[in-house]
Amino acid sequence: MQLHDPARRGFASDNYSGVHxxxxxxxxxxxxxxxxxxxxxxxxxxxxxxxxxxxxxxxxxxxxxxxxxxxxxxxxxxxxxxxxxxxxxxxxxxxxxxxxxxxxxxxxxxxxxxxxxxxxxxxxxxxxxxxxxxxxxxxxxxxxxxxxxxxxxxxxxxxxxxxxxxxxxxxxxxxxxxxxxxxxxxxxxxxxxxxxxxxxxxxxxxxxxxxxxxxxxxxxxxxxxxxxxxxxxxxxxxxxxxxxxxxxxxxxxxEGDLWLRNAGHANAMAARLRSSLEGVPGVEFTQPTQANGVFVRLPAGVADAVREQFFFYDWDGAAREVRWMCSFDTAEEDVDAFAALIRQASGG
Structure with missing residues (x-):
């Protein structure tokens, strides 16, 4: 019996993903x-x-x-x-x-x-x-x-x-x-x-x-x-x-290369997410995106508006800084849909 919606995606943590x-x-x-x-x-x-x-x-x-x-x-x-x-x-x-x-x-x-x-x-x-x-x-x-x-x-x-x-x-x-x-x-x-x-x-x-x-x-x-x-x-x-x-x-x-395939994909999705939002007004990256995490400061109200569809955590709520994590099962369409919502909510 499945108790969750498998179509529901998020960027809160790489612990949210399933098992390969x-x-x-x-x-x-x-x-x-x-x-x-x-x-x-x-x-x-x-x-x-x-x-x-x-x-x-x-x-x-x-x-x-x-x-x-x-x-x-x-x-x-x-x-x-x-x-x-x-x-x-x-x-x-x-x-x-x-x-x-x-x-x-x-x-x-x-x-x-x-x-x-x-x-x-x-x-x-x-x-x-x-x-x-x-x-x-x-x-x-x-x-x-x-x-x-x-x-x-x-x-x-x-x-x-x-x-x-x-x-x-x-x-x-x-x-x-x-x-x-x-x-x-x-x-x-x-x-x-x-x-x-x-x-x-x-x-x-x-x-x-x-x-x-x-x-x-x-x-x-x-x-x-x-x-x-x-x-x-x-x-x-x-x-x-x-x-x-x-x-x-x-x-x-x-034993093989599964660790590398999984991690490389997660890293690539984080890089895709960042590149999709570079230059969007009010979106300010606070750390280099070097692995599978993206740290960003968002305009007021954007985080809560987007979280209705894609959940993620505040990193520093007072500074409007959030953390987005990508996983081995994060898909390109997940990233693109999420980035589009951020752009729309930010007016970019």
């Missing part, structure tokens, strides 16, 4: 017969090989249910109880995870304001101080997001410079990769170019926003720095008993 048909087929294929539980199955073993093909022979994958659980568990695994994390003020761990890193993970977050969602070595130093001061939570990790919450991208060189500086300070580098595929597709480089090769220590590998039913993974690029992951995953209630179904989804995405 190839991922559904992979789940169905994994469903026959019996397999060992808690990761002792053929699919999770195969996932390790797939992940190592992208990130290097030392990489180790830990499938998880969701991104928040993956981020919290990853950061816990590399920090002592007195540890703190430096992140951008707009970071998902700071803004959109309900305080889980601090409440569940017991981690202090030092959030640094940035103009574009990106940290630099100089911005890291804003909070990376007070080492050995017993009155200050110790900034022992830095967490960055690729692509960022503002839709911007770090270049491989930018991540390498930040990671090198963090390591000089004795800090571990975590990367929130909920939209890692969108970043790689936009940059046109392999994952390793801006992760393993750039000095990242561990990352969250996204699946749900790029066509999975609900599957993420922590990837320890240096397993020696995250030795507790095997135990923390269970402690944090992220150990799947039927893990083969998480692993099968990630294999479907990352």
């Amino acid at each position: 048909a190839e991922v559904l087929a992979a789940i169905a294929a994994a469903n026959d017969g019996h397999q060992s539980s808690y990761g002792n199955d053929a699919y999770t073993a195969r996932l390790q090989q797939v992940v190592q093909g992208h990130f290097g022979d030392r990489a180790e994958a830990f499938p998880m249910f969701n991104g928040t659980g993956a981020n919290v568990t990853a950061l816990q695994s590399v920090l002592p109880r007195w540890g703190a994390v430096v992140c951008a003020k707009t970071a998902h761990i700071n803004v959109d995870e309900g305080g889980a890193p601090e409440k569940v993970g017991g981690l202090k977050l030092y959030a640094v304001p940035t103009p574009d969602g990106k940290l630099t070595p100089e911005l890291l130093d804003v909070e990376a101080f007070g080492f050995d001061d017993e009155h200050r939570a110790q900034p022992l990790a830095v967490s960055i997001t690729q692509s960022t919450e503002l839709g911007t991208l770090y270049s491989p060189d930018e991540i390498a410079a930040l990671a090198a500086h963090a390591h000089e300070l004795g800090m571990t580098v975590h990367l929130d990769g909920a939209r890692l595929s969108n970043a790689a597709a936009a940059l046109g480089v392999p994952f390793a170019a801006f992760t393993t090769d750039a000095g990242v220590d561990l990352l969250t590998l996204g699946g749900t926003k790029n066509g999975a039913l609900g599957a993420e993974a922590i990837v320890a690029l240096d397993p020696d720095k995250a030795a507790g992951l095997r135990f923390l995953r269970k402690t944090n209630m992220q150990l799947a008993s039927k893990m083969r179904f998480l692993s099968a989804q990630l294999i479907a995405l990352y």
Whole structure:
């Protein structure tokens, strides 16, 4: 029984999209017969090989249910109880995870304001101080997001410079990769170019926003720095008993080029949306459109008028700034119809 209108489209989030048909087929294929539980199955073993093909022979994958659980568990695994994390003020761990890193993970977050969602070595130093001061939570990790919450991208060189500086300070580098595929597709480089090769220590590998039913993974690029992951995953209630179904989804995405096809299409739709509205009176883009997100300031009343047909979120309501996200299943006709409504409502 279908309870929604499948013709209803929106630009609120890439979480609004469905599951890619190839991922559904992979789940169905994994469903026959019996397999060992808690990761002792053929699919999770195969996932390790797939992940190592992208990130290097030392990489180790830990499938998880969701991104928040993956981020919290990853950061816990590399920090002592007195540890703190430096992140951008707009970071998902700071803004959109309900305080889980601090409440569940017991981690202090030092959030640094940035103009574009990106940290630099100089911005890291804003909070990376007070080492050995017993009155200050110790900034022992830095967490960055690729692509960022503002839709911007770090270049491989930018991540390498930040990671090198963090390591000089004795800090571990975590990367929130909920939209890692969108970043790689936009940059046109392999994952390793801006992760393993750039000095990242561990990352969250996204699946749900790029066509999975609900599957993420922590990837320890240096397993020696995250030795507790095997135990923390269970402690944090992220150990799947039927893990083969998480692993099968990630294999479907990352063994071939499905991740690239999906992310590349979402990026292309965001670029199409932006180009369709450039020059429209009163429509002001507030960030570069580098992946699958478009950030824009609209004339008064336009957002609410258009939202009646295509839902999306306010990013900064006081500034009339909104966020539009494109997905693997966003169609050209969706973009064109949406852009036409924006132009009409804006008088352009």
